[in-house]
Structure formats: C-alpha cells, structure tokens
Amino acid sequence: MTRPAPWQTAETCGTRQAGIIKGPQVLAALLKKARHPLMLVGNQGSRDPEEADEALNAVIFLAQKAGISLVASGKAVLSCRERGLSPDSTIPATDCANRLSDPAWAGVDGKGPHDLVFIIGLPYGMEWTLLSGLKNGAPALITVALDRYYHPQASWSFANLAHHEWLEMISETTRVIGR
C-alpha cells in the first residue's frame, strides 16, 4: 500500500518504511506481545505548548496503565514529575538509543533488555535519526514513533494525524489495554 510522506520534507530513508498504526488495536497488540516495553519521552521540540501538554498527559497515562518503563530526556523529567510520575531514568535520548542497540543492555530499570520502545516528543530530525540508528543497529527491537507525525524509520508510526485524531487514538489504546 502507499505510505504517507514523512512529516518533514525530504526525510526519506531507504527501501523499508514504517507500518501505519491504523487503530488502537495495533498498539494494544504490540503491548500485549512485548515482554519489557520502554517509553522514551522527549521535550516536545518547539511545537504548540497546549497540544504538547495534552499529548504528554495522554502518553504518561498510557505508560502508567500499561506499566511501561520510562526515560525522560532533556527536561521532560520536570513535566513527568509534575504529573506525579518519576521516570526510571533521565539519560539523554542519544545515550538511551545507543544502549537500546545493545541486546545485552540490562534495561533502564535493570530488569533485562527491552523488546519494544515508544519514542515521542523529540525534535523531528533527531527522532528520525535515532529511529534510524535503532532500525539498523537493533533489528530485533520494535520501535514505535508515538508522535502524530509519520516517521518512516520506525517499525510503526501514525500517518500524520491531526492532534485530536491522535489524542483519540492514544486514549482509546489506554482504554483497550485497561480492559
């Protein structure tokens, strides 16, 4: 099927592009299969602060409901703590991606390697390059670009959704896994 264009112009990669998350079931199924998922939350780049706030609330709620380990990069730790959640780590996103590419890494909480990672809130170009590093350096790891923008370098990505569509999708996922 045809893929959407990457959100930022010209950020095209190679011959394999991310599968599209069409509904909450996709995320729920990924989470169900995962043994030790991780969420890497960045600082929302320079995007709309109101949307960023809603987005962070939604993904933190999802992480809490699904018991996903959390890395807050940049100063995202402050936003997480404001929402009553202490991240498992505050290592830089770059460092985190590098460790994820090591299959022997004990994981952010020392409970063993991660097999699924959600990434959200990094500047688009940086998220794109880190996802590329994982795509090529950690082939066994499933990567999900959790932003609403299409990230071809992830295993799974949303297809440039409007903010309200995206919010609905995340909230629905949280509901599905909470059942």
Next chain:
Amino acid sequence: MVLLDRNTVYLEVQEVETDAARIKDLRVTIGGIRGLAPAVPRGPMPMPGPGTLRRWDRKLLSRYRPFYMPFCELCCLCTFGKCDLSGGRKGACGITMNAQQSRIVLLACCIGAATHTAHAREILDHIVSRFGERHPLDTGGSQIDITAPITRLVCGFEPQTVGDLDRALRYAENQITQLLAATHTGQEGDYLDLESKVFHAGMVDHLGMEIADISQVSAYSFPRADADAPLVELGMASVDTKKPVILVVGHNVVPSVGILEYARENDLLGSIEVTGICCTSLDLTRYSEKAKIIGPISWQLRYIRSGIPSVVVVDEQCVRTDLPDECRAVRAPVIATSDKNALGLPDRTGDPADEIVEDLVSGRVTGVLLRDPDIVGEVAVKTANHVFEKRKGITAIPPGESVTASAGECTHCSFCQRACPAELPLVEVIREAGAGDTGALASLYDLCIGCGRCESACPRGLPLHSFIISASCERIRDEKFSIRSGRGAISDVEIREVGGPIVLGEIPGIVAFVGCSNFPRGGSELASMCREFARRRFIVCTSGCAAITAGQYRNDEGKTLYEEFSGKFEAGGVLNVGSCVSNAHISGAAIKIAAIFAKRELDGNYEEIADYVHNRVGAVGVAWGAMSQKAAAIASGFWRLGIPVIVGPHGSKYRRMLLGRADHPDDWKVNDARTGEEVCIGPVPEHLFVAAETAEEAMVLVAKLSMRPNDTTRGRSIKCTHYIDLHRRLYGTMPGDIHLFIRNPADVPLTFKDEIWAHLEAHGWKEQPVPDPTLLEPKGRRVKGGKPK
C-alpha cells in the same frame, strides 16, 4: 641525522670533527621554500600518516564506540549502486552500513579539513607574496613562546616565519588527499579504521586552521592574545544607513582588507560603512574597529533583503549559493572574490577598475568575479558610492499592510511548515497574519534560522521569511550590541596562571561554544548557556558564528556577555578567540597546558599530549548550531585530543555519535603511571560526541563531561557541585548516577552531603583510588626537564 618527507630532505649534523674541519650544529634543507632552513622535525611521531596514530585512536574508540544513525540507507557513490545497505545488506563493493556511515563522516571531515586548509593556502600564499616569506610569526609578542602549538605537536618543528608554515601546510594538503582516497569504492572498509581516519582529518583540520590564523594574525596585526581586544559594534541597527554600505560575507578576510585599505588610502573610511556577516566580519573587526558585524550566517537573507547593503562582496564558505539572485532582487551589485566560489559571474580581474564600476552601476552586469583583493577594494568602494543614491528606498521586505494582504492568499497547505528545519508553527502564524495580527510572526524572529526553505516550499510563492522580518522591524531597530573582537591565541602567561587549577579541577572546566547558527530554538539559548557557565567560573571560549550569536543578547543591566565578563583566559572569562580558523587557539590552549604547565615534550608527540589532555584537562566543546562539514572536522580534531563535543539536536544528522557506556565498568580503566596498575576511574568523561535534545540537557552534560580522572578531591567536589546543582535546578532531582563520580569521601560536596551519602549507600558504593591516569603504557613518558605534573 637525515630525514625525508615527500618534498624535502633535511640533514642535521650536531658535531663532527675531521682532519679538515670541525662542524657543529649544521642544518641543511633541500626542497621547501627557497632560502629557508627550518628545523628538523622531532619527536616520536612527527608528521604522522593516516595510520600512524591508529593505536591511540583505537583506545578512544574502544571506550567511545560509534553509534550509527544512517541519515540515508542507500549508497549512490558509484555506478554499481544505488545499493540498499539496510537490514544487514552489503553494497556491491562489500561495504556494510556501519562502514558506509563512517565513510560519509570521513568525507564530511575531509571536506571540512580541505576547506580550512585551502583557506590557509590562499591566505599564506597571499601573505608570503605581500610580506615576504621571512615575515616573523607573532601571535602574542613576549607573552607567547609557543606560537604554533598544533604545528609543533603534529609536525614536530617550530615555525618562526610565515614561510616556515609552508612545509606544515604541504603536509596537511598531502594528508587530506590520502584520506579522501580512502573513501574510494573498494578502499577502507572497516568502520573503526574509517573512524581513525576521521580523527586524522580532524587533527589535520586544526593544523590548517592554526596556519591560517597565525599567519593572518602575524601579518595583519590582529589582536595578539589580547584579553582587552576592543569592543566592536554588532547588529543591523549599528549601521549608519545614511552612508553607502558594503557587505562582506564569508571567511577569507583578504579581499575585505583590500576594501578597508582602499578606503583608508583615499580618505573614505569615514564616509562609507563596511559591514560583514559570518567569519569575514569577525576577522575584519580584528583588522579594524571601524568595521561592523551584522550577525551570523542566518542573517544573510534578512540583511540583503532589507536593502541596506549597497554592494555585496562574497569570498568563501557558508555563503548562500543563491546570493546573486537575492542581490539582483534589491539591485545590489555582487562581487565574488574567490576561485572556489565564482557564482557564475564574469571574471573581470584584468579590466580597468573604472570600467567594471561603470558596468556594475549601470546594471549592464549584476556582478563580477575579481581575483585580486586590491581591485576588489577599489571596485567595491567606488561602486557603493555610485549606487548609493540610485538605490535609496529599495527593499525586498514587504511593508506590514502587504504582509497581511498576502497572508490572506495562504491556503494553509502546511508545506512551508513541513519544510522548516526549526519546526516553526508557520501555518498558524500566517493564519493570524492574514487576520491582521502579525505579532505571532514577529515572535518567530529569534527562532528562524533564515534558511528560506519555507519560501521554496510554498506553492503560492509567499516570502515567509521576509514576512517574519517585516513583522519584526521594531525589534531590528534595537539590534545594536557590543562584541569583543577576536583576541587570537591564549598566552603562555595565562596558561601558567590557570594550568594548575584546570588540571587539578579547581576551575571546573573550559567550555568552548563554537560553530554555526543552526539552532533548534534560536540563539538566546546559546547566550544563556555562556552566561550560566561564566557565572559558574568556567572559562568560556567562543568563536565563529557562535561568538557573534553570544553577543546578540543582553543581561538585565543591558550588557552583552562581552561587556559583562573579562576577556581573559581565567575562571569566569568569556573569550571570543575569533573566526572559525581561530578554533585552533582553543585546542592549542589545551595542548599548551600539557606542554607549559606539565612540561610534556611537545614536538611530534601527539599521543602523549592527547593522553594528557584527555585525562586531565576538563575541556568540553559545544557546537549548539553546528551545520557545516567544517564544524564536523573541527569536532573531530577535538575528539582525537580526547575532548568531548556536545551538539544540538540537529547535530544528530551528522549520523554517528561516540558514546561511552557508564554501565560498563570495564570500559573505564586507566593505567596508574605511579604504580603501573590498571585502575577503574569511572565514566569520565562519559561521551566523546553526543547530541543533546535541549539546552538544559546540554548544560547538565557540560558539567558532567568536564570531569577528568585526574581531578583532585577538591576539584572533583567542585565539579560534582556544578553537576548536581544544574541537575537539581533543571531536572528537579539529584542525578541518578552521582555514585559513579564520587571516588572517596573527600569528593563529596559539602552542600549535598547527606543526600549524596544516602545515595551512595543505596548504590553499594565503594571507595576508589585517584590514580595518575594514562591510557598509554606508563613507561616511556617523555618529559622536558623537571618533574611531570
């Protein structure tokens, strides 16, 4: 002793006695510049080839392993391709993805090193032809003994004159050719060997930069290691628009010197304005306080479109390639001055100056190429004077009413926003502008990096960057600042004064803010970082566009950083060393700490000096807006010295990081030079090349990466205090890894004592020795008189 390099034979006889004669200290050089007999290269590794320092590079690379982030998964470098290297596939030549990425990094660093080295070649040849090959090198008078630390370290000889630099430059040119050859299809295929060559390109880059800067400092009497270099004007509002205005853009100051010289000789200095963007402007203000700096490279479009410059003179590097089109739109004649950047303009070098001026003024030609700096001076000044009246009122920045009307044509397709590397909310601000409120447009002024990609993308042809500038006219009217002109080298006296506190860790670090203006969220973050670390008593160095940007923001009292802090190489100093090529003085200072303070042998002794710098000198580079291949090469020159570099989020597009693993204790072993034993020293410095997502993350990283194994307990305690304090302020928590940096109870900062002890106990912390650290075999260290430090 007889030594050969590719072009030169050196014969040195210390003492020979025969029946016929007694010969002492005879030196003969065959080849090289006529009439000169520079000293014989000395040291264990003078003029190393691409593989000579492989052992040292591998030591660094085994600790700081490359993490590749392919920016492109395909290779199209030869007709076997395109080859898809993803998913573990190999190219038709057999290359793997990792090797391909390091190959591209090497290509970028070769481009960067070649650019600085070719720049050095142009400057050196010009200076030799003007001032003679025996013109003495002088970068700081009696304050400086080691004039050329990088040349001595890499090449193993001490240049005394500009002519002596030719040999070092030929060596650099030769190395770049060899490195470039390594990237050919079917050449180097091992990613670590490619990375070692990346380091080599960086080392050569710093050599090229040093040659360029010390020759121009010596010939043009720029400030020489001058902490009190004059404050000069910066900003669009500093220009007197009642006078004809010349704009110079680029990096090579020679043609711009021609402009100032012509104006001076014809008594016109008071009646024209010579303004500049990027490094040429920095170097021009080192030459004359009369010149003015407009801004970093991101100011090209806004300043040219303002219509203020009457004539635009471009030299080389980082000049927008569409500049002739932009100049045509505001009827400003263009003068290209470099063979490397001829912009398709007709070469009029041999024509009479008045004829060229007439053609430019009449509009018969919109631009010319002039390859002689004296002619550039005459033509630029005369043309500016002639077109000034004719061009009055011309601008490409639309007035406010027209912005509102044009914004109404927007279809909200979002192509502009999707093209914007700074991810600015363009659709929303255009919508508001269309409704008559341009306030949101103006709020982007500081964040916009002036790339123009939004405009190229817009199907309606809306000039969005110009809209932002139009909406910001009030802000621009206030754009007038002070920047200290580039001081050049760090003096030996300063190194003697601070060498001890730096090596012992009592000055918490040297932090160098360098590079371009591809900032993720505008330049104010860079200025805030500089101020933060100066207040924390770090030594803060700036250079290039970063130095300019740092001067564009004022404190609460209305002072820029350069007015607020001293320009001395001391705790709490903020030093603008100069242009891009002046970066060599920052690495040069680290090298001089090893040579002067610690008395390590300097000449041709790269490995040992780098080992010293890496283990003892708490220096960190921050290239927050790094964009260019030159910035990549500059960074790699720091890496080979073991100095960590932090880049902003766009820096991840350099496609590989060099990251340590704090969770791998075995990676952090050094030899203790006192006992010969292997000792764990903790993850210091933790990374060699890392992209930070936010300025807050970069600041925490600077504090952390300033730690070195050699820190005394007092020094480590000071460094940990900064690390903890920043972490708590910016992240709201105690750093979770603080136990990795406390070696013994005396390292624990008193202010956070109880919290830290609780943390140490929770992490099963054990006391560690503080070694005399080296990554080399402890024996065989070369010391020049006295005890090593």
